[in-house]
Amino acid sequence: MALKPWREIAVPHEDVLKGTFQQAEFAADLSRVHQGSATPEYQDAALFFQRTFITEGMRLLLDSVVKRLAGRGGDPVVQLQTAFGGGKTHTLLAVYHLAEGKTATSKLQGIPPILDQAGIAELPKAKIAVLDGVELLGLASKPRMHGGVAVRTLWGELAWQLGGAEAYALVKEADENGTAPGKGELAAVLSSQAPCIVLMDELVRYVSQFEEGKTLSGGTYDTQLSFIQSLTEALKAVPNAILLASLPFSDREAGSQQGVKALRALEHYFGRVQALWKPVATEEAFEIVRRRLFANVSDRLGAEDVCKAYADFYAENSGDFPPETQDAKYLERLKHAYPIHPEVFDRLYEDWSSLDNFQRTRGVLKLMAKVIHRLWTSGNNDLMIQPGSLPLFDADTRNEAIYYLSPGWDPVLERDIDGERAMTTELDNAKPLFGSIHACRRIARAVFLGSAPDAGAVGGAKHHRGIELERLLLGTAQPGQKVGHYKDGVRALVDRLQYLNSASNRYWFDIRPNLRREMEDRKRRFDLREDVYPFIKDKLRFASGVFGGVHVFTPSADVPDDWSLRLVVLPPDATFGRAAQTLAVDAATAILKSRGEQPRQKQNRLVFLAPDADSISRFKDQVTSVLAWASIVSDVKGGRLNLDQHQSRQASQSLEQANEAMGRMVRETYKWLLTPLQEAKPGKGIGDIQWDHFQINPAVVNRTEEIEKVLKEHELLITEWAPVHLAKMMNAWFWKDDTTAVSALDIWQKTCCYLYLPRLRDADTLRATVNTGVASRDFFGVAYGREDDRFQGFHFSERTTIILDDSLLLIEPKVASDFAAKLAQEAAEREPAIKGREVGDGAAGGASSGSGAGGATNSSSGKTVPVSKPPTSAKKTTFFGTVEIDPIKAKLQFSDVAEEVLMLFTQKPGVKVRVSLEIEAEAPGGFEDGVQRSVRENCNQLKFKNHEFGE
Template sequence: MSLKPWREIAVPHEDVLKGTFAQAEFAADISRVHAGTATPEYQNPALFFQRTFITGGMRLLLDSVVKRLSGRGGDPVIQLQTAFGGGKTHTMLAVYHLASAQVPASDMPGVSAILDAAGVAELPHARIAVLDGIKSSPNQPVNHGGVTVRTLWGDLAWQLGGADGYALVADADASGTSPGKAVLETLLAHYAPCVILIDELVAYVRQFEEGKSLTGGTFDSNLSFIQALTEALKAVPTAVLLASLPESDKEAGSQRGVKALATLAHYFGRVQALWKPVATEEAFEIVRRRLFSQIGDRLAAESVCRTFADYYVANKDDLPRETQEGRYYERLLHAYPIHPEVFDRLYEDWSSLDNFQRTRGVLKLMAKVIHRLWKDDNKDPLIMPGSLPVYDADTRNDIIYYLPQGWDPVLERDVDGERAETTAIENQDTRLGAVQACRRAARAIFLGSAPSTANQVVRGLELERVVLGVAIPGQQLGVYKDALRRLGDRLHYLNSGSNRFWFDTRPNLRREMEDRKRRFQDKEDVFPAIQDRVRKSLATGMFTGIHVFTGSGDVPDDWALRLVVLAPDAGFSRPQAGNTINLAVDRASEILRNRGDSPRQKQNRLIFMAADYDNVSRLRDQVRSMLAWQSIVSDGKDGKLNLDGIQTKQAQKGLDDANDALRRMVRETYKWLLAPVQEVRPGKGPSEIQWEHFALNPGSANASQEIERVMKENELLITEWAPIHLATMLRQWFWKDQQPEATALDVWQKTCQYLYLPRLKDDQVFQLTVGAGVESQDFFAVAQGKAEGCYLGFVYGKRSIIIMDASLLLIAPPAAQAYAEKLRAEEEAARKTEPTPPPFPGPGGLTTGIGTSAPGVEERKPGTGTSGMPPAPTTPAAAPKRRFYGSIDLDPTLAKKQFADIVDEVVQQFTTKHGVKVRISIELEAEAPVGFDDGVQRAVNENCKVLRFNSAEFESDQ
């Protein structure tokens, strides 16, 4: 449903439309009305009551005045003591026009109803005296023809009765002394019915110095006059006095003003009537009547208010509780076309400012707001807090006039205007810009929070009230919540905490954070922080070492698999046509070629990780934000930065959020895995080094596992190898016609060196592949060495324990088959040349077997052989072997692996037998031509002590 804009329903007064209003026109001046020089809206009784809303308090007061002037009771003295701008003078003007009876009561809207309620058909014409404390001077007499009036009582008598009335108090006026109760009673009775209006009385009395007499009398004589006058009024049933007194001591001015206020309040308090101040809902009507001439389409206005009320009910969880009450619809109607929230903020918050007049200040501000919105063709259904045209210089100046110094940059930079951050955000995000979500939210927050002070226990505007001040039926509230989140990230003067928002002239912690970000340098601060985060995010896993931002000289050149993480200043860019510069590839190539000043040998043991070039700047900025928040939190704890409770929580939350964002940013930036490879072209040898690049998934749960996954899936690393692939590599690179075997250790080490060979995880993968391949006769045979054309420990086609050392040979199948055939032939020949074993002795000591004589042969003597010679002596049983000794020299670079093999294959043969005692001792000898430095000696001695070496010492050659 399309809602009519307020400008199509409500028509402002001409002076508001044209912008011809002035501050003075909103300041009712009783003296100018009495002199006949006021503007028409105040001077003309009919026009005055047409633009005046008779509030409940004013109705009671006018009723009392009507009764008093008609002799039907009423209060003789009425003191108007309300807050600055509370409508005191406006009420006096209502009494003035009512009592003067310049036009019939029927021409003054609302007056006839008051007369009827009081039972008065026609109000008698009353004499009126106006005593203005601002206009009158205690030491400057006023001439009226031939009469010189010096005092308040002289002025009162002259206004009521002219020269005749003045004659009653002439002596007292000349001497500056109070005329007394009797004289004043006579004066009032003679010229009744009468109305006395005294405005700004304290401002007049405080000018008298104690002990000093002026032409207007003394401090005490003026107080005596007021006391006598209030007492005299009680005796005259058709005389009434209205006097305005300031509500606070601050409005009273000096110490004499405060003393005068206290004394006058005491005197008036003895006879005063109660005065009910203007209620907020009544203020709605006051402002509307003064600013708008008419509501052209009442049904359309009601439709707008009903739609807003229904919209609030439908979104009850996001709005203040009072919007769910039925009477809120009535508030919308009473305030139309201004939203009630505007009045609530002005009357509840802005009226707390010392120099902001409740009614006059609201009228002046809203007149400028309406003029600017009308000029800019504002299409909002209601004038809301979010509609406030703070971008307008005239409106802005009027607003900040009431505020302390320092608010102009807040409005210009954070709230509204072409250069405001809110405008920039909306220009970037059309979703927010379509409804001006950022500007409207900032205006509402400013209106509701600017009058607050740092001393308040609870500061700011609740989220639900921000939403109330900006949302229009048909809009999604989530848009404004998104806008608030964006504002919280970007604005410099906006603060938030406990679901409340407020602007302050002091830059918020975000501004402090932004200022501190500039302190941190890349090399000294940012890169070390990134280095620490990357190191913590990676676990070694399949890598023996991870080197984060390490120079080429510090990356070891050994047989271990290592991951080298490049610094952020060497970002990787995906290769594109025409783009031949890639900092990451250049840096990785340098580390791959050299270790410091020496050429690198084991090039196939390095994998590189690089940052995404396009994300590096964002990562740097995020690190600076984290470091800035970290310094703020630290300085707050150390007392170097004065933070209140809310700011302390904000700083900690800022640090937590920055850390979370940094964790994500590190993963999103370090997303490239780089692997060097070479191809071998027939007849041309290895190609130039190529760099394969693979993207890591930043959303994976574990960075190290993601690296392993990518390496395995793209065969950058072999963790399980089939023997056929090893055999193929051996045929291609290692087996020659004249040398059909290769040293296993040399093969393993070559795979660690050359980029065109497979990259194995470690030597364990190589050893397992050899062990699996030797079980078959399809791939290769193994031997523990070769001497004089014979393979020592030759194994071919059967399971065997493989010990990786410098003597282990891998033999090509043809050579292995030939050698196996040779071994079989030798075994067969050996069997044929073996002597015939002696015959097995038969029963009775006779021998039997193939070729023995038939029964009946000659009987042999016991103990003789076939030749009659004694048999060879029987070989005694061998003694059991009870001890084993063994020694081996280990390769220092493979010692860990070799020792593990010894334990698995040898030591466990003994430890698994019951009762076998095993003792293992290690002899370690190291020699350095130039000697060991103190650091090495200290570390080795300490570690040997911890490991409980029996003996460990360094020796010199002497």
């Protein structure tokens, strides 16, 4: 059946003629949102509030919630039995997203005013328990497993959701026995997790399955009611805890007889709360306007058909229109408002009435009289008079509208909104898809009606400028039309109109030219590789930290192949994601395997940072926005672009905001740490190169420290190494066959080259490990050279300070132990010989002195010949020695001096030994600054008493 246009059903009053005067529910599911599996419009808090119209009733409820969570009053228990305008579950979702606190309240459309009004600067995050009676139906007879814990009851589930095992322990006994916990136990749970919020949905469905006299694992009917009673009492004792429970509105909705019984009992325990729902516009207002402007509705059935068609249209496209259109009451609003669409009244009463000189009733009547007169005379055939129907091309209608606004709207209307020379007309004429429904003109008119008061009001502008897309569609689309055509029209207008602004899914006209349009035009000027990539490179800055170098977008030929640990930041086109890793891995592999045309040797010194595949396009777009805003600000300062003071300030603020957003996106985009490794087992070969990947926390200030932390946590970078691990590596890869002594420097260098060996921070890490391990007999010995079967500068099972150079050897512990035993044996053999020489010298002296009478025996005569006794010499008490040491063989000669001389002194108890070292160095050409700096730092580290460079 064909629907009749309004002009065939509703006849205006004679003075007007002469010119003298949705039914459907959103697929909202609280449990799915809590589990993280809902669709984006419900799961994403910012998107949810963008798509949610906060009615007066919902606002009052949220106000009570935020006050309660902040400990500033508010109701401890609220039952949702009245339609709040968005549906009970929709209301619970609003409370859930607000209390959860994952998204900043500044990003939740409509929430900042509520917080401001409540005097709350920052809403604390709350613990949330979601008890969905339908989702928890099975809990009554079958425990729900949380890890290794079996939760049997509603109160056990409540405690577990709020605080896990810790909170569950407080009600564990009651949960296991199926008995309701007392008020004190529940208050302890709530206070330990406060601020907290409990959301109960479909509770009647859950409780009604407990038949009286029947005990289930989840308790009994009476224990469920006792739990609710104790919970409501406990909530009163915790000032920052709140319960919201939805109950059926009628007995029919409660279902069975048991359900009705449960409903009555729950109503008693929850208690009635004050009705918060408040209509946006009264039916009386519709009636006043209609009776004054229209004589009668000649075909009431035809009018009802049109209204029902609109309601069905909104239901079929529920995601495109405001939530209130899905309420059954909206059909009644359509009927009461017919032939004027309720959205016209909402905009005039809510927005235009904020203008100082616009009278609510008289102003609406005067404007609508001119609108209806022009639509009647021009043969308008719309089904209802919507915001998109306003004939702003008509001089009288236009003048009446802009009469209430500030000066400057004439060029806006003429150029961008309506009329023969308007851009909207040009777009409609150029594209039949738009022209057939006048899409662009209707959109522009609806935007004007919804946003002009913001720009024209002296003190009554809304907190959020503009009109949302869903409300814009509500003011334009008619049954039988494609909503998508209007969406296409919106995009076309955003790209072309000079005075149209858009942000956060909202649209508005302003009397000043659109700076954003200028910015969008400039964004197209910037080349990806010539402008965007260099800009990103400049913003990717890292402290050096553990890395010897950070290489941002550096070709493989320019990444050094040396012993330093290096971080390589991959370019924006080398993206990484869990589902798409190829680009980043290919780019990193190319750098890992070669340095320009040459194979790369020190592969184990490179780690990589890659951009996120899902974020890179938004990041690039944000960079072009920054470049565009920067060029606008630069042109304003240079006098190349003329803007008023407000626009100049707006451009500067937009640049600051774009820079702030870009700073966040830099960290959010460059978050993938890639590290190469290979698996290898001795005798079984080496596997292919594999790539470990980890996400870097974008919130940290020092990302270099965070990268080092991640590497250390996953043992991909060794900064402190136990000797046992070094010994294991030596046994696996170095002490092989007859090779029992290996160059320590060679070991360090091989760890830098091979991906199957540990990645050490630097050579000092190895040196510190050797210093620690050589003091034990379990790991290895050290020496500074080997001649035949003898080690030079040998140390084993003793503390020493090694110097890591090409002469240092790590010796297999058994070989070191055998050599140490050999040295001990040689020392033991030398001891009697030394003592024998001392005894022989003493005997010779005795023979010369005879029996002590001062004579000697003549060997030829056998007679004793008197001789004079030599004078007794004093014992030597000090020693001083100087030796010249070849600087090339310094380590070996130092070791020899220590063993052959110093050891003879230090082995004797009571001998005080002082050793000093003098170094003189002369360079005819002078020492380089780097050498001087290193020598001074090392001298300070080694505690030299004196050190200086001279001319």
